[in-house]
Amino acid sequence: MKNSRRRFLQIAGVSALGLGAKPVLDAFASEGAAGAGYHVAKGEDALSAKQWAMVIDTRKLQTAEDLEPIIDACNKIHNIPTAIENKNHEIKWIWDAHYHNAFTDKTNNFLDEEVEHRPFLLLCNHCENPPCVRACPTQATFKNDNGIVMMDFHRCIGCRFCMAACPFGARSFNFRDPRPFIEENNKEFPTRMKGVVEKCNFCAERLAVGKLPACVEASNGAIAFGDLYDEHSEVRELLKENYTIRRKQTLGTEPSVYYIV
Ligand code: SF4
DSSP states (O other): OOOOHHHHHHHHHIIIIIIIIIHHHHHTTOOOGTTTTTOOOTTOOOOOOOSSSEEEEEEGGGGGHHHHHHHHHHHHTTTOOOOOGGGGGGOOOOOEEEHHHHHHTTTOOOHHHHHHHSSSEEOOOSSSSOOHHHOTTTTTTTTTSSSOEEEOTTOOSSSOOHHHTTOOOEEEEEESOOOOOOOOOOSSSOOOTTTTTEEOOTTTHHHTOOOOHHHHHHHTSEEEETTTTTTTTTHHHHHHHHHHEOOTGGOOOOOOOOEEE
16 A cells, blocks of 8 residues: 555544544645645735636637647646546546537537537536535545635545546546656646546646646637636626536536636
8 A cells, every 4th residue: 555545544544533624634735745645835926716717718719729739738737647548547637529518408409510510628617516525435525715626636545436426527537557658747746646536626736826727828818717706807707798608507516617609
């Protein structure tokens, strides 16, 4: 058993005795970035929000080539393995799909042809009411006070209840050790291990030091990011001015990713 896992079980035992999750998380944080405790230390320039949200203007992202730099930026920064021979080994933080697969509750047989062939960026929706968080037995996935649904890789026991609970397929499981398949290792972000679930984190580590998410930076203005509860934020302005849709809205999870179509 890896040391980090053993440490999890020791600390989880303490937690079960009634000390609660906070000391557990702090204990992992104190192990440092190399231990992948996934503690996001806020700097002086940290960006804050009540609920971070994203508005993707899909009219500006018409082809797979438009999406490529956005997906690449995320993959590189988050050490996502890209050498995939077996579909089971695919790790997705942000990916693309066609309208019929992305908006399964909004399809019709006579869709505008251009929209039908447009690739849509998909990612974790950082739902305001996230079923994945409720399903996790170890609180390895939890909602931050800025609305981001986070993953603590060390607390994940690989049960995959969160994957079953997420109706958006936004989570991936490491069926193999991903480390040998990472093209360029970014030392600033923890790598994961076999048996752990992962997903998009809205670049919490970048927001903590005053930077926007990598996909937003790489999008050439096609993706806006801001506080859903700040009426003057860019995302609120865009929501006011444009008709937007969200994925599987009727399920009541309240996705924080909006699409201008
Ligand atoms: Fe959880 Fe899925 Fe919603 Fe992300 S999209 S918060 S993984 S339910």
